[in-house]
Amino acid sequence: MHLMKEYNANILGHLPVLLKNALAQASKLDIKYILTAHGVGWRGETIAPLLEEYSRFANQNYRKKVTIMFDSMYGSTARAAIAMSEGVKSTGAMVEVVDLKACSLTAVALHMYDSACFAFGSPALNSTMMPLVESAIGYCRGLKLLAGKTGVIFGAYGWAGAPTINDMTEALKKCNANVDEVKLQWKLQVNDEVLAKSYEQGVKLGMKALEVGK
Ligand SMILES: Cc1cc2nc3c(=O)[nH]c(=O)nc-3n(C[C@H](O)[C@H](O)[C@H](O)COP(=O)(O)O)c2cc1C
Structure with a gap:
């Protein structure tokens, strides 16, 4: 989670609209794995808290x-x-x-x-x-x-x-x-x-x- 936060803060955190779009797409899927192009991979019960954190980024909930x-x-x-x-x-x-x-x-x-x-x-x-x-x-x-x-x-x-x-x-x-x-x-x-x-x-x-x- 720490690595994900660091990555997003430095790369995606200031692009909330893109994140929101991606999350809207993701909500339609039954996600088994998230394998990012570079960065940490996710599966199973780690996915829900991950999406929650992404949503925090996207909505700029400080x-x-x-x-x-x-x-x-x-x-x-x-x-x-x-x-x-x-x-x-x-x-x-x-x-x-x-x-x-x-x-x-x-x-x-x-x-x-x-x-x-x-x-x-x-x-x-x-x-x-x-x-x-x-x-x-x-x-x-x-x-x-x-x-x-x-x-x-x-x-x-x-x-x-x-x-x-x-x-x-x-x-x-x-x-x-x-x-x-x-x-x-x-x-x-x-x-x-x-x-x-x-x-x-x-x-x-x-x-x-x-x-x-x-
Ligand atoms: C290389 C150097 C340049 C400084 N330039 C200024 C300056 O332009 N104006 C000023 O008021 N004080 C200047 N000072 C003094 C410092 O701002 C002052 O010593 C301050 O208390 C240092 O705070 P610190 O303990 O957080 O480092 C300078 C000090 C040093 C060592």
């Missing part, structure tokens, strides 16, 4: 889940990401924290495709965002994984943070995402106030995910 993606050089943005995830958890929504240094873009899509909400964290780097954050946003854009979803931007800066926030906002606009007005940005290391604000943002995202997720 889970009550928030995916928080970030990169960080000295750990400040990372600590805020963890605090945010605690805020999400406190609402009862699911949360996935993705350290982009340790996660492939394929896995980013896997975590993001069924999430109702998202967050992107990046410290300021050379007057823009971290390259891994830029590439994750770009990858999600191509797969339409952020379209119509609510998210927040956060991250540390050293001396001038505005260009980073502007670039992230612009990049997310191109994804047709709804980015929260509040841009959570602070100078250098996090303090208790920043951690508390990150937690609050997590609570907000968690509540939204509970509202729109299925």
